[in-house]
Amino acid sequence: MPFAVPVVHGETDENSPVWREIRREGTRLVIRAGTFIDISGDHLLDMYCLEKGRVRILFDTLEGRQRALMTFEPGGIFNLACALTQKDASGLYQCVKDSVIWRVPGTTLKDEKAVTACPALAAYALRQMGTVALIHSTFLSDMLMDDFVIRFSRYLLSLAARYDSTDFPLGITQDRCAAMLGVHRATLGRAIQHLKKNGVIECFRRGRVCILDPDKLRTLAGL
Numbered sequence: 001m002p003f004a005v006p007v008v009h010g011e012t013d014e015n016s017p018v019w020r021e022i023r024r025e026g027t028r029l030v031i032r033a034g035t036f037i038d039i040s041g042d043h044l045l046d047m048y049c050l051e052k053g054r055v056r057i058l059f060d061t062l063e064g065r066q067r068a069l070m071t072f073e074p075g076g077i078f079n080l081a082c083a084l085t086q087k088d089a090s091g092l093y094q095c096v097k098d099s100v101i102w103r104v105p106g107t108t109l110k111d112e113k114a115v116t117a118c119p120a121l122a123a124y125a126l127r128q129m130g131t132v133a134l135i136h137s138t139f140l141s142d143m144l145m146d147d148f149v150i151r152f153s154r155y156l157l158s159l160a161a162r163y164d165s166t167d168f169p170l171g172i173t174q175d176r177c178a179a180m181l182g183v184h185r186a187t188l189g190r191a192i193q194h195l196k197k198n199g200v201i202e203c204f205r206r207g208r209v210c211i212l213d214p215d216k217l218r219t220l221a222g223l
Contacts, residue, residue, distance in 0.1 A: 005056070005068045006135045010075030010128060014051075017120035022049045025118060026102035037093040037101070039079055045106040047083035047125070050076050053099025058092045070135055071096070077128045084109060084129065148183055152191045153221035155181065156201070156211060166211040173206055195220075 011018050026049065031037060037048070037055070048055075055072045069091070072078050082089050083106035108118055115122040160166055170177065178188040195201045200217050202210035211217060 005071055007071045007073055008076040008078075008128070008131055008135070009073035010077070010131075011124065012051075012075045018124045019051075021118045021121040022102050022104060025108050025121070026104040029101045029103055031095045031099050031101060033095050033098050035095050037095065039093060043103060044088055045079075045082050045086050047080050047104050047106060047108075048078050048093070049102040049104060050074055050078070051100040051102060053101075054096040055093055055099060055101070056096055058094060059090065066092070070132070077125060080125060080129055080132065082106065084125070086110070148181075148187055149191050149194060149220055150222055151181065152188070153195075153200075153217050154223070156204075156209070156217060157214075157221055157223070159209065160211055160214065166214055168209055170204065170206050170209050174204070 013019065031053075033053075039046075039048070050072050052074055055076075055078060056068045057070055057072075057078065058066045059069055060066055078093060083104075086106060104121070107114065109115055109122055109125060159168065159170075172180075174188060174192075175185055178185045181188065192201070192204045195204075195217075198216065200211070200213050200220065202212050
């Protein structure tokens with residue numbers, strides 16, 4: 001299943017309390033499209049607030065390719081987890097468009113006293129961190145779904161081989177099938193809808209399973 005790169009954005013009103021604190025505490029950077037942002041040295045644990053442009057975070061895959069994990073639009077804050085925990089993390093940040101970025105010292109939110117001086121930014125950073133956490137959770141769910149679609153496709157192929165047909169009865173409820181496959185009913189439902197949407201199956205119910213495209217099913221099964 002294709003993974004759509006999620007987008008993080010937020011407050012863009014330059015007169016808002018958040019942006020007043022960002023401009024007061026931060027350093028303005030203008031970075032051209034295509035440039036990788038240098039987040040190292042003394043600025044490794046700072047947070048970066050995007051005023052204009054677009055930035056994406058890239059990770060190296062096991063195949064040696066770079067994959068975009070998420071994109072930041074105006075109002076988004078990146079490298080935030082490093083700033084809040086004061087610990088380094090992997091990932092490369094690249095400007096997709098010409099961008100205006102405010103680099104704010106990570107120490108701005110290091111303790112209660114520092115937070116008191118930037119209450120709007122502190123509250124906003126927590127909301128942004130929550131958004132990013134939900135994105136990571138969804139990303140992990142999607143990866144698990146990719147794995148289950150492979151297993152489910154192989155299960156369907158095994159049933160087709162058993163009945164020597166692409167049209168046969170399932171004989172059990174979807175709840176029972178989900179339990180046999182070791183997933184929640186909702187996960188099975190998502191996989192069924194994915195196969196239906198892509199024209200692989202017509203139906204999957206107790207009384208009837210109909211496979212429309214066995215070749216595509218074998219491809220999804222990795223066979």
